[in-house]
Amino acid sequence: MRTLKKTLSLVLVVAMVLGLCVVGASAKDKVESFTDDYQKVGAAYQEAMGVLVGVGIIDGMTETALEPQGTYTREQAAKIIAYMLLGKSKADSLKCTVAPFDDVAASRWSAGYIAFCVEQGIIDGMTATTYEPTGTLTGFQWAKMLLCAIGFGVKGEFTGSSWSVNTALVAHKVNLFAGDLDGADHTALRREQAALYAFNALNTAKVAYSPNVTSYVYGIQGYTTVNNIGSTLAKDVYDLKYAQGIIVDVEGNGAGYTVVSKDYGTKNVTAKIKADNDIDMMYHAARVWYTGTNTGVYTYDLAKTTTYKCQEIATGDKASSTAKTTGLTIGDKTKTAYEAYLIDNSAISAGTAYVKLYASAGSMGYVDAAKKTTSVVGTDKTYTVASANVRTDVSNIKYNAPVVYVYTTSTTDSTAHGLYIYPMTSTTGVVKAVAQDAGKVVSVTLADGTVLKQSVLSGDVNREYYVIGNVYTFVLDSHGHVMYATKDYARTLWAYTGEWRATGNYGDINTDRGREYRFINVSTGEFAFYPVRFVNRNDEAFSETLFRPAYGQYFDISATAGNDGRYVAELIEAGNDNTYAAGYIVATGLFKLGQNHEWYYVSGAHTYDKLYFNNETVKFLVAVGTGANMKVNSYTGIAGLKEAFGVAANGTIHLRNAAFTVTKTQTDHYNASTIFVMAANLSTESNYVFIPADIASTAWREVSGDVSNYYVTYGGAYLEGTEISVTFDSRVITTDKLLVRGFYTMEVFYDRNGNPVYKLTQKVDNSATELCYYQNVSFADTMVGNTWLLYSSIVPNKSFTAVEGTTKVLDLTSPNHGIASITELFRYVKSHGENSVDIAFTVDPNTKKVDYVYVTNAGWDAKYTFTLSSELKAAGWKILIGNNPTATGALVDSFELNDEAAYAAEKLGTQTVKLYNADLAKAGITTSITKYSMTLKTNGGAAVNGKIADANMATAGTILATFTLDRFVQDNPNAIKTYNYEIGGLSLGTVTVAAGNGLKVYSGAETKNVVLGEKVTAQIQMANATEFTNNDASHSALDYTKHVWVYTLTTPPTIGYNKQFTGGVLSPDYLTVTVSFYPLHANTTYTVSGVSWDLIKK
Secondary structure, eight states, rough: OHHHGGGGGSSSOOOOOTTTTHHHOOOSSSSOTTTTTTSOGGGHHHHHHHHHHHHHHOSSSSOOOTTSSSHHHHHHHHHHHHHHHHOOOHHHHHOOOOOOBBTTTTTTTTTTHHHHHHTTTTOOOOOSSSTTTTBBBBBHHHHHHHHHHHOOOOSTTHHHSHHHHHHHHHHHHHTHHHHHOOOSSBBBBBBBHHHHHHHHHTTSSSEEEETTTEEESSTTOOOOBTTTBOHHHHHHHHHHEEEEEEEEEEEGOOOSSEEEHHHHHHEEEEEEEEEEOOGGGGTEEEEEEEETTEEEEEEEEEEEEEEEEEGGHHHHHOOOOSSEEEEEEETTSSSEEEEEEEEOOOOTOOOEEEEEEEEEEEEEEEEEETTTEEEESSOOOOEEEGGGBBBBTTTSSSOOEEEEEEEEEEESTTTTTEEEEEEEEEEEEEEEEEEEEEEEEEEEOOOOOOOEEGGGGGGOOEEEEEETTTTEEEEEESSEEEEESSTTTTOOEEEEEEEEEEETTOOOOOOEEEEEEEEEEEEOOOOEOEEEEEOTTTBBBOBTTTTTOOTTOOOOOOOSOOOOOEEEEEEOOOOTTTSBBTTEEEEEEEEEOOOSEEEEEETTTTTEEEEOOOOOOOOOEEOOOOOGOOEEEEEEHHHHHHHHHHHTTOOOOEEEEEEEEEEEEESEEEEEEEEEEEEEGGEEEEEEEESSSSSEEOOOSEEESSSSSSSEEEEEEEETTTEEEEEEGGGOOOEEEEEOOEEEEEEEETTOOOOOEEEEOOOOOOOOSSSSEEEEEEEEEOOSSSEEEEESSSSSTTTEEEETTTTTTEOOOOOOOOOOHHHHHHHHHHOTTTEEEEEEEEEEETSSSEEEEEEETTTTOOOOEEEEEEHHHHHHHHEEEEETTTTTTOSSSSSEEEEHHHHHHHHEEEEEEEEHHHHHHOOOOOOOEEEOOOOEETTTTEEESSBBOEEEEEEEEEEEEEOOOOOOBBTTSOBBBEEEEEEOEEEEEEEEEEEOOEEEEEOOOOEEEEEOOOOOOEEEETTTTTOOOOOOOOTTTTTTTTTEEEEEEOTTTTTOOEEEEEEEOTTTTEEEEEEEEEOOOEEEOEEEEEEEEEEEOO
């Protein structure tokens, strides 16, 4: 039954992702701790080596190597003799002050043992002065030492030329060589032989030389021993003895002892020894060696066993007819008979016994370190025992892994139990043949000739129909028999590239040519060409009308080809096939790489199970290109992939229709080791791209592509403090305005050849859901670890942490101010005012600290600009800031409202711009009734009437232009952060000058496109074209250089304008008078009349 513990070594096992592992048997005897070569000890020497190692007389050459076929040196032999005579502790205390031989220094490790043996007359030197401590021990040398140790050699029979002959004679007489198959001579002795001789000597009665009889005696005067003469070293030094019989209970059953009985029952028990035996010794004839009252040393199996496994048990049942004793069991009889043993115990005349061991399939339970218990989960219940009673190594068996277990009960204490747990293992292979018996599968033959029998623990469960030529994973019990077969871990998943190549020769007829389709192994990235027949999961063949294999689809390709030379490529799709073959996840949805070693599977509005991965070692395979240029690029770790695709540290990667090579965890989640995707199914998303100035579609840096389509590349964008280029498909560029300054999320999509196309979505500044900000801040230098606090100007008491030297500052102002640090930014703002520059910054989502600061010109976030049309400027109009036109800087052509001031104005909704004309003000002209129309141009558009309310000129030279402000728009491509307003209008149209009675207009009768504030000039003459005269009809007293003319201007009655002016200028020839005035009414005729001929001194 020891076979049950060691059968795993006979099975070709692959430790698969099921979490299975090969475990060895627990050692019950000290000698079995020499795991390297204990099994190499010959059968004739096992008991001797087992006992001597058990009591500590001999040891291994290393902690795990016994080297039974090796040899001893002479000094090692001296040590063993000392141990046999004194015991280990006393022998190790032997000291040597004087070197016993010239070649054995007193300080040599063996000097004490050698000196002791010399003193006892047990050993001699090779010469009078040398011992040759490292010389190889021969058979006769060892026999002589052992015989001397038990009292022989006193007569000198082992000296002289006949010493070896006499040694052999005495040794045979006392059976010192008993059991040795090879015998002793002058050649080197194997370690196992030396152990056997020492074991025999240990159990041989000591002798004493009697001068009276001139021979050796064992005892006198009727006593068994006198002065220990006749006793043995085994008894005197080690109190070593044994119990022989049938083992009917063991510690492996949970019992406290190995129980030895005269028969197969527990009524005739002869000994209870703490020998730490397992169930492989149950009902075996054995010699159990022990010291003291019951301290086990070694159990020597005297039985000969024939083992029957699973389907072989039926054969064992027939053979049991010869057994003297039947009906013996090990384990829970309610389970399945898993092994049977025909045990020949004739060595102690106990006949033959037939024993069955019962086992079951289950799963590994919980190991409770606190309670010191271990559980296994069966099909009926959970079995829990003290961890000390678990007799197999379960340290490498994963929780919930499939196992075979044997639950035992002590035959002498029904409350005591043991547990043996064996992991199921697995192997893969191509099915060549399947055998059935009575309608049930009994074995499967693999392509390499291996025959896998069906396990009795599998029941009638068939988890997979066998297809000849396909690869399967076979889950095996501890015998290597099939529990079930599955595609899991036996399949290779292939990505179809959408390409094929023709086979055959040039000039072949088309029917003689074939096609090989190109695939990529999703776990390794290797290319392969296969002639295939494409089918779906229903085994329906692909056709032009039903199915067409497409780029990036995944297929399972059969291991062998059919008679037509083609393999079968079965479509593996997302959904029903997840996970496929327990090793792959295929997703047509979106996998989003998160921040904490997780992949989130997003489909529609739902988020499903998580995939986990090792952030540093996960391998990405990206297939790029077509035809001869196709390759699979490999990237190690998230950092490697992000670097290759220029993704921000806090960015994400999106995979569509990706294939994940996975392992299922014990919590039913998945760990991905390799992720494969075609380039056209990969995209990235980065936060935050910063654009400091509006980018027009005409401001491109590079155009690429071909005649069918081209790509346009622009600069001027920044990601993580570094300028980047962004490329757009020319077909999406439809307006002149491409990108408005601001923060963006950047999505990058790739085609099959890996060409990137960008999509930028503008973010809302200062949003509670984003980590991009634009606001003026106040600074606090904490002087703690170079930390600064930036206090928000928008949210009271909110601060942002920046670290000098870590937070990167980019000065994007024009002209550039050279600001490169938080300290320099603070000093500049303090010196020039908080509105001197704008500050845009982002916050790292992980550290919650400011990572990048962009310094821009004021008005970056919001700007209103107000200016006057060229016509108004030509007419003498200015914008009046404040109420005092004489104040410095009060009269301007334009002004701006930036950022916070702009947002404040936006909140009010309207803006009033005060227009001022110095000429009209000086003339003192007012119009409380007449209102003037103005126009408004917005961002370079057409001048629009009606947006500005008509206004009068209640104050001389002043008109108020009041209008509604446009609201800023944050979302691109419709984002608007700047509004440039141009005020125009105040048009009077055509102004006509007419003359009153006796006068006529000489020139300037009509002036077109007059703007309010513009002066109109006309020349007036007498109707008969004569000279202007005084009232006496002479002009002798007139002086055109000193006199002016007084006249009146009148308009039609509907307007009712009538005003007298002084200022007509007489021409030197007295034929014309020039009049100039500021018209106030649109499309009106002004009549010059009522001329006063009174001369008024200038």
